[in-house]
Every structure is written in C-alpha cells, then in structure tokens.
Amino acid sequence: MKEKLKAYFALAFICIVWGTTYLAARVGVKDFPPFLFMGMRQTMAGILLVLFLLLSGKKLVLSWSLFRQQLIPGLCMITFGNGIIGWSVQYIPSGMAALICSMIPLYIILINLIIDRKDNMNWQITLGTFLGLAGILVIFRDHLAELQNKEYLAGMIITIASCISWAAGTIYTQKNKKGSDPILNASVQLFTGGAGLLLMSMLFERNAELPPISTSTFLAWIYLVVIGSVAAFAAYLYALSKLPVGLVTVYAYVNPLVAVILGFMILxxxxxxxxxxxxxxILCGVYLVNTGYRLKTNTNQ
Incomplete structure (x- = not known):
C-alpha cells in the first residue's frame, strides 16, 4: 500500500513539473543551441542520478546488457522525444507544444493496438482518437498564417513526431520490465539519450563560437536538470513500474494546462x-481513449 501511495505522489509530481518544463526549455534555448542545451541537460541529469544512487549506498550493477536494454527508450524518449522539443519551442509557443504533447496517451494506446492486432477499438477509443485529431486540426486552423513560415510548420511537425517517439519508448519500457532499479534505468536512459542529442548538436549546430550563457539560460538549465529531468523522470519511471500505463499517462491532462497558463503569464x-x-x-479525446482502454482491460481480465 505504501508503494502505491508513493507511486501516486510521483504521478502528481510529474503532472505539475512537466507542465513547467516547456516554459523553461523555451527560455533556455532562446539564446543557446537547442540540441546542445538539451543534451547537456540530460547527460548531466543521468550523471547526477548515478551519484545519488552511489551516495544512498545502493549497489550499482552496470553492464552492457543494461545499457543495451535502456538504449532504445533513451533514444525514443530523450533524444527524439523530449530532446527535440527543445528545438521546436524556438519557433512555436511552449503552450502549443504542450497541447500537442497532451496527445501522447492516444499515441500509446494506438501503437499498443497496432502491436497487438487481436485488440479491437471500442467506441470510446474510436471517438477519442477522432477528437484528438480534431483538436490538432483546430490548432492548425488557429495558426494558418504562421504556417506559411516554414520554421513554424516544422516546429509543429517535429513536436508531433517527438510525441510518437516518446509513446514508442514508453511502450517499450512497459513491455520490458526487468528487475533492475528504475532510477538506475532512468540514469542510463538520460545519459544515452543526452549523448544522442550531443551527437546531433555536433552534426547540425555550429558550436565553434557559443554565445555567452545568460542568467535566464543558466537558471532554466539548472531547473530542467534537477527538477525536470532528475526528479521528474525518475518519478515517471517509478510510477510506470507500479501503476498501469493508462493511469500514468494521466499527467498529459494537467501538463498542457500548466504550460498554457505559464506561457500566457510569463512569456x-x-x-x-x-x-x-x-x-x-484534445483533453476530452484523451479521456475517452483512456476510458476505452480501461474498459477493454477490465473486460479481458
């Protein structure tokens, strides 16, 4: 019972914190290369998590098999999921990025249905899927003028792609639960995913003459490392290890509301x-999809 309660606290924590990270990322990449910024954030977070485990006295069992197992979710959720959103929010509002990302539960369940073709979509999942897509169309409709800007359009498309990548990584994590410590898994995923972003920075960004780090960029980086990555990602993996994936994804209901309000108030x-x-x-669609998924799960038990 105590573990369940801890898992619910972890879920509540990420519901709030991840809503603030869109704003922090947009502040951070305003004057700094986004892949480098996000890569430094994630690799440092991975290192700090390992140090935390060492200081807590836990015995670390680092092996090639562990790195290999965590490489796929690290690339999916960190490099091509969370990481590339840092590039997107240079060109689209942080609140809009959060709204698009709120559809992650929909992608998770749809990918699950594609993987397990024996499953059938009930009316809740079907209606929720169409509502989610309709919400995205409304966002595009509201920004038709901005879509003529290729960078703005690319920001929206990349954000959608990052959501699909995160969903795939979440499913892989859920289906490949091992006995290793979830925080150790988080540290390896953050480090490998951050390394992927640093590689992308070397390939696509001109870092020969880096701009001076402003106070706002530095504070955003510290916040994202300590709170957005170390604390929140560890809490996310802990919640995934203790709660059903459909329940864990409820964070997507709260994150966009937090991000939109903060974006309006601060930026x-x-x-x-x-x-x-x-x-x-979108939120109604996500609610219906989750409801339909839970009904299917209860029926199959």
Missing part, C-alpha cells in the same frame, strides 16, 4: 478562443 503567449477549444477537444 505573453497568446490564448484565444481556438486555443481553449483545441485544449478542451
């Missing part, structure tokens, strides 16, 4: 009628 990001409608449609 003066626009909130209008279409933004509110898109948020309502």
């Amino acid at each position: 003066n990001e626009r909130i209008n009628f279409y933004t509110v409608v898109a948020a309502a449609i």
Whole structure:
C-alpha cells in the first residue's frame, strides 16, 4: 500500500513539473543551441542520478546488457522525444507544444493496438482518437498564417513526431520490465539519450563560437536538470513500474494546462478562443481513449 501511495505522489509530481518544463526549455534555448542545451541537460541529469544512487549506498550493477536494454527508450524518449522539443519551442509557443504533447496517451494506446492486432477499438477509443485529431486540426486552423513560415510548420511537425517517439519508448519500457532499479534505468536512459542529442548538436549546430550563457539560460538549465529531468523522470519511471500505463499517462491532462497558463503569464503567449477549444477537444479525446482502454482491460481480465 505504501508503494502505491508513493507511486501516486510521483504521478502528481510529474503532472505539475512537466507542465513547467516547456516554459523553461523555451527560455533556455532562446539564446543557446537547442540540441546542445538539451543534451547537456540530460547527460548531466543521468550523471547526477548515478551519484545519488552511489551516495544512498545502493549497489550499482552496470553492464552492457543494461545499457543495451535502456538504449532504445533513451533514444525514443530523450533524444527524439523530449530532446527535440527543445528545438521546436524556438519557433512555436511552449503552450502549443504542450497541447500537442497532451496527445501522447492516444499515441500509446494506438501503437499498443497496432502491436497487438487481436485488440479491437471500442467506441470510446474510436471517438477519442477522432477528437484528438480534431483538436490538432483546430490548432492548425488557429495558426494558418504562421504556417506559411516554414520554421513554424516544422516546429509543429517535429513536436508531433517527438510525441510518437516518446509513446514508442514508453511502450517499450512497459513491455520490458526487468528487475533492475528504475532510477538506475532512468540514469542510463538520460545519459544515452543526452549523448544522442550531443551527437546531433555536433552534426547540425555550429558550436565553434557559443554565445555567452545568460542568467535566464543558466537558471532554466539548472531547473530542467534537477527538477525536470532528475526528479521528474525518475518519478515517471517509478510510477510506470507500479501503476498501469493508462493511469500514468494521466499527467498529459494537467501538463498542457500548466504550460498554457505559464506561457500566457510569463512569456505573453497568446490564448484565444481556438486555443481553449483545441485544449478542451484534445483533453476530452484523451479521456475517452483512456476510458476505452480501461474498459477493454477490465473486460479481458
């Protein structure tokens, strides 16, 4: 019972914290190369988690098989999931990125259905899927003028792709539970995913003359490392190890609301009628998909 309670606290923590990371990422990459910024964030977070485990007296069993097992979720969730959003929020509002990412539970369940073809979509999952897609169309409709900007359009498309990548990594993690410590798994995933981002920085960014690190960039980096990566990602993996994946993904209901409100209050990001409608449609869709998934699970038990 205590483990369940801890898992619910971990879930509540990520519900709030991950909503703030979109704002922090946008502040951080404003004057700094995004892949380098996010790569430094994640690799440092991985190192800090390992140090935490060492200081807590836990025996670390690091092996090639562990690295190999965590490489796929590290690349999916960190490099091509969370990491590339740092590039996207240079060109799209942080609140919009959060709204698009709120569809991650929908992608998770759809990918699960594709993998297990014996499953059939009930009406809740079907309706929820169409509502989620409709919400994305409303977002595009609200930003038709901005879509003429290729960087703005690319930011939206890359954000959608990052959500699919994160969903795939989440499913892989859920289906490949091992006896290793979830925090150790998190550290390896953060380090390998961050290394992937640093490699992308070497390939795609001009880092010969880095701009001076401003106070806001440094504070955003510290916050993202300590709170957004170390604490929240460890809490996410802990919740995944103790709770059903459909329940854990409830964080996606809260994250976009936190991000939109903070973006409006701090960065003066626009909130209008279409933004509110898109948020309502997407969240209703995600709710229906999760409801349909739980009904299917209960029926099959």
